[in-house]
Amino acid sequence: MQRDISIVDLPSKQKLIIACDSSGGIGPKARDQVSVSGEIVGKLGVRVALMEVLAVRATPIAVVNTLTVEYEPTGKEIISGIKQELEMLDLDVDKVLNGSTEENILTGETGVGITVIGISNTEDLRLANSRAGDILTAIGIPKVGEDVLDSKEEVIDLDTMKKLIKLNYIYDILPVGSKGIKYEAELLADMNNLNLDLVETDIDLQKSAGPSTVLLVTLPKNRMTDLQKVIYKPINLIGSLYSIT
Template identity: 30%
Template sequence: MRNGIELDGWVITTDNSAGIGCKELDVVKAPDQLAAKFAARVALLEQWAAGSEPEAVLVHNFSGDAQWLAYKAGIEEIFQEAEMAVPQIGGSSETNMATLQSGIAVTMLGRQQRFVLSEPLQWFVYGKPLVGKAVLEQKKAVADLKKIRTAIRSGLAERIWPIGSKGIAAEARKLFGETASLSADIDLAASAGPACCVLLGVKKDWVKETERFFGEFLEPLIIEKEEGSV
């Protein structure tokens, strides 16, 4: 798992943002609903990476009561995009102090429901690494949550691994080791922001089906270790 905890079958994942929102001193001006949506997107993808489905969502809202409904709507939107039932959403808002910048953390709790394979797989990058305004300007290049969930549930995708701000190469080496040699027809060092792209691992005899299903913005990732190809 990329950024979470596994405990007795429970999977806990989280993501946060600060200085992103509608407050005067926010570094990045963006709708509060959008800030919550992308934080929830990362936490959801990390649930799937661990073979889990979220059963509850906790929101840590440091922005104030006025932002709560927008944050909740952003989290609901991400589940609607994935065509999932929205789990219970609870949490807490800072009401004692008026904060000058926005801040939110989204935590998801789920039960592991599928075994995550470690056998040799064919790997792909799905989506483009995007950050900032490019996320909104190139929406079609952002990995589609509905497609990812369909691929997981159908067995087409055996593993997924979300890519964040450190880029594809940094995340891939967590899976394949620091000495792995990586190549793809895509920038492996570029930030993927709020998990705009993911790594997909599929069985090697399902490559053609994977290419047909995901279509555009799917690139093979070639991984070579010292002992040979993966």
């Protein structure tokens, strides 16, 4: 089992963190299966890759969009959505954002690829920091397709991530996408060389969480109340981690 990021060692004792996301058939074009604005496509697409980079406490330094649509009007709308998300992180959009659009072929369906590159000092990188006895919680509710747009109060966003990475009692953060909570929870336990004890919950642990609508986080069990005081999205206990015997 492997996390959805690539890590590249640099000679300067730093690491590059690379994450990407793609979508197809979602957008404003005639043949799209889910009809949404280009702006929404851009916002959600870049958010997924940004979440992966931020989750390990890396700083985004480059964002590349590869769009299979024309710049005017669809690509322009998608890029506008991307820029809005980057501005939420106080990034210099003109410096970090680059990309390409399809200007040779007329397309009837929206396709988007986004890559985010981050950088971190080796000692600051947060990967596999959980310990035996930590609890595992899910922030947000799994949503996919049109449900994402109808349930904004139940899905995580960059404001949620910005709060989490500032909390010193949060250890691992793992965005959940199409593979569902159970898969990512097992991955997190495996990364830490620990076992996972799932608890009963009303959340569907197998359901796709679409464009990273859920974050898994580990923390000491006595800090759950503290977490609930600062995060205003749904928080559900998923299980606990214990040592492999």
